[in-house]
Amino acid sequence: xxxxxxxxxxxxAPALAALALGSLALGSWAGATTYxxxxxxxxxxxQSTATVRGVVTQLRPEAVGEGLVQTIVTIDVDExxxxxxxxxxxxxxxxxxxxxxxxxIAGAPTFALGEEVLVFTRGRTLVGFGQGAFGVEDQIAARxxxxxxxxxxxxxxxxxxxxxxxxxxxxxxxxLDADYNEGWALRGADTARVAPGEDATYALTLVKxxxxxxxxxxxxxxxxxxxxxxxxxxxVLTKSNGRGRELELRFSPAETGAYYVILxxxxxxxxxxxxAAALSVEFR
Numbered sequence: 001x002x003x004x005x006x007x008x009x010x011x012x013a014p015a016l017a018a019l020a021l022g023s024l025a026l027g028s029w030a031g032a033t034t035y036x037x038x039x040x041x042x043x044x045x046x047q048s049t050a051t052v053r054g055v056v057t058q059l060r061p062e063a064v065g066e067g068l069v070q071t072i073v074t075i076d077v078d079e080x081x082x083x084x085x086x087x088x089x090x091x092x093x094x095x096x097x098x099x100x101x102x103x104x105i106a107g108a109p110t111f112a113l114g115e116e117v118l119v120f121t122r123g124r125t126l127v128g129f130g131q132g133a134f135g136v137e138d139q140i141a142a143r144x145x146x147x148x149x150x151x152x153x154x155x156x157x158x159x160x161x162x163x164x165x166x167x168x169x170x171x172x173x174x175x176l177d178a179d180y181n182e183g184w185a186l187r188g189a190d191t192a193r194v195a196p197g198e199d200a201t202y203a204l205t206l207v208k209x210x211x212x213x214x215x216x217x218x219x220x221x222x223x224x225x226x227x228x229x230x231x232x233x234x235x236v237l238t239k240s241n242g243r244g245r246e247l248e249l250r251f252s253p254a255e256t257g258a259y260y261v262i263l264x265x266x267x268x269x270x271x272x273x274x275x276a277a278a279l280s281v282e283f284r
Contacts, residue, residue, distance in 0.1 A: 038152045039128045041161075045195060045273045047127045048120040050083030053136060053158060056115045057088075061096035069103040071096035073111045075119065081162040081193060081274065092124045093133075109133035109145035117145070118158070156271070163193045163276030164219040171217030171245060172278035179282055184213065187281040192263065193274040194222075199264040202279070206253045210283045214261055215248040222275035223267025230260050 045051060058074035071093045077085055095105040104110075107130040111117065118141040120132035134156070135144035141156040143149060169191055176186060192200040206212055216225055225247045228239045237259070240249040253259070265275045 038149055039131050040152070041154050041156060042195075042273055044120040044127050044132050045082065046197075047122065048082060048132065049122050050085050050089065051081040051118070051120050051162070052077045052083075052085060052089060053079045053081070053116070053118045053141075054089070056111050056113055056117060059096070059111060059113060061098040063098060067101075067103075069096045069098045069101065070094050071111070072124075075117060078116075089119075089121065090124050091119055091121055091126055091133075093126070094129075105130075107147055109143075109147040111145065115145075118156070156273075160221065160269075160272055162274045163221055163272070165191045165193070165276040165278070167219040168217050168276045168278040172215070172280055175215060175217060175246075176280060176282075179213075183284050184282040185284060187212070187283050189278065189280040191276060191278045193276050194263060194265045195274045196266050196268060199262050200277070200279070201263075202261045202281075204259050204261060204281060206251070206256065206259050207283075208253050208256045211250065211252045213248060213250050213282045215280050215282070216246065216263060217278045218245045218247075218265070219276040220245050221269050221272040222265035222277070223269070224265070225277070226262075226264040226266070228262040228264075230262065232258050232260075 039047070052075065054075040054077040056073060057076045060072040060074070061069055062072065064070050073091045073093050075089050075091065077087055077089060093111060094108040095103045109126070109130050116136040118134040118136050120127040126132040130147035131149060133145050133147060134141040136158065139158045141158055143154060172189065190202065194200050214227060214229065216227060218225055224241065224243050226239070226241045227247055227249050229237045229249060229251055231237060238249050238251050240247055261279070261281065263277060263279055265277065268275055
């Protein structure tokens with residue numbers, strides 16, 4: 001198999017709609033917290049720009065006005081489930097202890113050094129005030145940071161909740177090995193975690209005179225897959241939809257130019273927020 005086996009595809013950035021969270025605490029931080037709306041796990045994921053698992057490595061309290069304190073929490077990232085982040089992120093947690101003064105906010109999470117956590121964030125803000133922070137133990141995420149929401153408990157198995165990329169990539173590699181023997185060459189490959197209602201879009205330059213094949217291997221968590229190839233005007237040139245783990249489409253462009261491959265998933269298994277899918281583009 002040639003060294004280009006894992007050459008990357010260029011994934012386009014999705015447009016981010018302005019979201020009214022509607023779940024911030026009522027009143028000031030010094031008072032008790034209530035929520036205008038209690039968010040499901042899917043809503044936390046939808047409203048986040050980054051979702052990561054990692055370990056708390058620094059807590060930095062700071063004053064924010066007379067008598068108020070917030071804590072800047074540094075997390076070393078072990079796995080990114082959504083968004084593009086580096087090796088560390090910072091989130092802001094209301095409350096904390098500064099110069100002998102401690103402020104506790106009902107409903108706000110309390111972080112501890114060395115603790116493994118899962119956070120849903122928009123910039124440095126936790127989604128849903130305290131709802132977007134979870135403690136993690138043995139790959140199970142739950143609101144164990146003093147921020148439990150009794151009317152809507154959430155327990156996420158991180159082995160499945162955000163897809164299984166390794167499983168999708170094994171399927172992809174097996175297919176690419178077989179395709180190489182049939183004369184196909186790899187144009188590019190990528191693995192994405194995709195939620196229902198979203199898509200993963202890839203920009204490609206396709207050359208007249210070549211035949212192209214787009215293949216998807218999913219992790220089995222999505223009940224249905226969809227592939228679309230569109231031109232610069234958004235016109236659908238070919239598509240393929242189906243159930244199961246694998247899907248493909250073929251296309252021979254009449255003209256060299258820019259095209260877009262769009263992948264979507266639907267009907268995920270229970271407890272799954274995102275399905276992992278490995279996509280490859282081959283030509284001959």
